[in-house]
Amino acid sequence: MDVGQLLTIAVSAILVSNFVLARFLGLCPFIGVTQKTENALGMGAAVTFVMFLASFATFLLYRLVLLRYDLVLALKTPMFILVIASLVQLVELFMRAKLPALYQALGIYLPLITTNCAVMGVALLNTTDAPLAFRGMSIGAGLVAASWRGICAGLGFTLAMLLMSGVRERLARADVPPALRGVPIAFICTGLMAMAFLGFAGMV
Numbered sequence: 001m002d003v004g005q006l007l008t009i010a011v012s013a014i015l016v017s018n019f020v021l022a023r024f025l026g027l028c029p030f031i032g033v034t035q036k037t038e039n040a041l042g043m044g045a046a047v048t049f050v051m052f053l054a055s056f057a058t059f060l061l062y063r064l065v066l067l068r069y070d071l072v073l074a075l076k077t078p079m080f081i082l083v084i085a086s087l088v089q090l091v092e093l094f095m096r097a098k099l100p101a102l103y104q105a106l107g108i109y110l111p112l113i114t115t116n117c118a119v120m121g122v123a124l125l126n127t128t129d130a131p132l133a134f135r136g137m138s139i140g141a142g143l144v145a146a147s148w149r150g151i152c153a154g155l156g157f158t159l160a161m162l163l164m165s166g167v168r169e170r171l172a173r174a175d176v177p178p179a180l181r182g183v184p185i186a187f188i189c190t191g192l193m194a195m196a197f198l199g200f201a202g203m204v
Contacts, residue, residue, distance in 0.1 A: 001141050006148055008204050013152035015200040019118040020160040021193055026118030029109045030161060031186050035172070040165035041158070042102040043109060046091050048154025050113055051122050053087045054080075055150025056143065062127040063139050072128065080123050081114075088114045122153045163193060 019025045026047070033043045058080050066072045066079065092110055095103040103110065113119060126134075126146035137145060167189050176185050 010152045014156035018156045021197040034164040037165040040161040044158025044161045051150040051154040058123040059146035085114045
């Protein structure tokens with residue numbers, strides 16, 4: 001793959017087709033963990049790492065096992081979920097041992113990465129739902145593209161998390177009507193941010 005293709009994937013995954021603000025995937029941790037910037041950054045880093053490893057592992061699983069033995073329809077979803085769940089367990093064990101404060105702050109949202117539709121979404125977009133040109137790549141080029149898309153999708157997720165955490169930290173000090181405090185105003189701001197991200201549509 002050349003630099004132009006990698007740049008196209010990056011711009012698409014981070015801005016044009018942002019998993020949170022364009023595809024509306026992964027809203028549970030997006031709303032639940034963005035009260036503080038530190039927590040948002042930690043969750044974004046964890047999701048990026050899982051997306052990268054999930055993209056790498058599911059692409060190889062898809063091309064070397066599921067396609068070769070004609071098992072795509074029967075085993076695609078359970079196998080992808082098994083891979084993602086295993087990777088989340090590794091991240092959870094690492095954070096519990098090395099970053100206990102962040103582990104406690106993320107709480108229930110860390111194991112929820114297992115069922116985060118954004119992680120499953122990037123695995124599907126790298127395999128069965130990939131564009132024809134992407135599916136036609138050799139295993140080596142496809143693996144690089146899939147892994148890079150996983151990293152960029154995670155960076156796009158982290159960008160959305162950081163933007164939202166900055167907004168919510170300001171809203172905590174603002175005079176918001178009682179009926180809109182908390183989750184309601186967060187969803188309103190999410191909608192406004194998604195409208196702003198529509199400005200990137202058509203770039204790639």
